[in-house]
Amino acid sequence: MITVAFHKQDRIALGVKTNKGILDVQAAAAKDSxxxxxxxxxxxxxxxxxxxxxxxxxxxxxxxxxxxxxxPEEELAFAPAVPAPSKIICVGLNYKKHADECNMAYPATPILFSKFANALAGHQEDVPIPAASQKVDYEAELAIVIGQTASSVSKEEALSYVYGYCSANDVSARDLQFTTSQWLLGKTCDKFCPIGPYLVSAEEVGDPDQLQVRTYVNGELRQNSNTSDMIFSCPEIISYISQHMTLNPGDVILTGTPEGVITGFPAEQQVWLKDGDVVTVEIEKLGQLTNTFRNA
Structure with missing residues (x-):
């Protein structure tokens, strides 16, 4: 099943993607008791x-x-595909070639940080470039969406706790991120976590560790990789996090980004995101997530 969240009057509604368009679930359910x-x-x-x-x-x-x-999808105002997660947990430095381009050693255990709800954004929503930052970067990421309460689960059973997956963009203000050893400041600025447009249930996706991941900036291909390059697989990530905190239905886990981000370029080639830039994250089976960046 493929679902979307969209703005309808003063609330966020649920839709189902079909060959005919997006079904308005509330309107359909109101037809019969x-x-x-x-x-x-x-x-x-x-x-x-x-x-x-x-x-x-x-x-x-x-x-x-x-x-x-x-x-029709083009008539909808998309909300984040998962509008109200209790936790947004991110994994840093989780692709081998991304670690290589940053000249950093592969981590021995997953590097975890968080984003807050203010960072959520939907497909086609503008992302503000903070006035305090001159180095805003994109990061295409596979997002795992938890479907069952998970605590201390094994790697072997971890995927059974997954509802589905989304495309996500772990937008990062690099100058703010590296101001201190804690990355939070540069990671959870307003609308720095676009997610969507679709939430795709696990049975439609199959193996999450074999998905093509691409990013385009103004139509130019910047990232082109596969989740098979992850240092820690999806089951390993879920199991590891669940050993330290309980995961609840709707929690979102961003699994890291592959090579090709701006911060991995040589300094003389780093051209940071600017007003009007259009970034599209495309993950196999999950659709294209597109956002335009605007000066705050």
Whole structure:
């Protein structure tokens, strides 16, 4: 199943991607009382487990002939594909070739940092360039979305706790990031975590450690790699984090970025993101996430 979150009046609504467009779940469920239990938000979908997903699939099939319930994607104002995670956990320096381009040793254990909810942004949403930064960078990343409460899980069982995956951009203000040894300041500026446009359930994706990852800046290919280059695999990341904190449905894990970021270029070739730049993150099976950068 492929879902989206979109702005509808004063709230964020749940949609299902189909060949006819995006199904407005709330509008469809309102047609008949038998659909009263259908999840109408991303949060309800994730909390409801397999039962909620099956019910949503049955609703989609039942109303497929009613064209008025479906919207063209270009008419939607996308919200973050996961609008309200309790945690956004990021893994740093997790691709071999990215570590190589930064002349840094491969970490012995995952390097973890966090972003906060203010950093979330949706597909096609403008990302402000902070006035305090002159070195804003892109980072294409596979995002894992947790579907079941996970605590101290093994690597072997870790993927069974995943609901699905998204494309994400771990936007980073490098000058702020490296002001101190703590990366937080440069990582969680407003809208520095675009995620989407789709939330794709795990069975549609298959092996998350075999996905092509690309980034384009104004149409120019900058990153071109595969999640197989990760130092710590998706199961290893989930298991490691769960040994130290409980993961809840809807929690988002950004798994690191491959080579090709601006900070990996020689100093004389570093041209940082500027007003009007359009960045597209494309991950195999997860669609294209596009954002325009604007001076704050």
């Amino acid at each position: 038998e659909w009263r239990g259908v999840p109408a938000t991303v949060e309800a979908l994730l909390a409801g487990g397999v039962e909620s997903r099956q019910l949503l699939a049955r609703l989609t099939d039942a109303v497929y002939g009613e064209d008025s319930l479906f919207h």
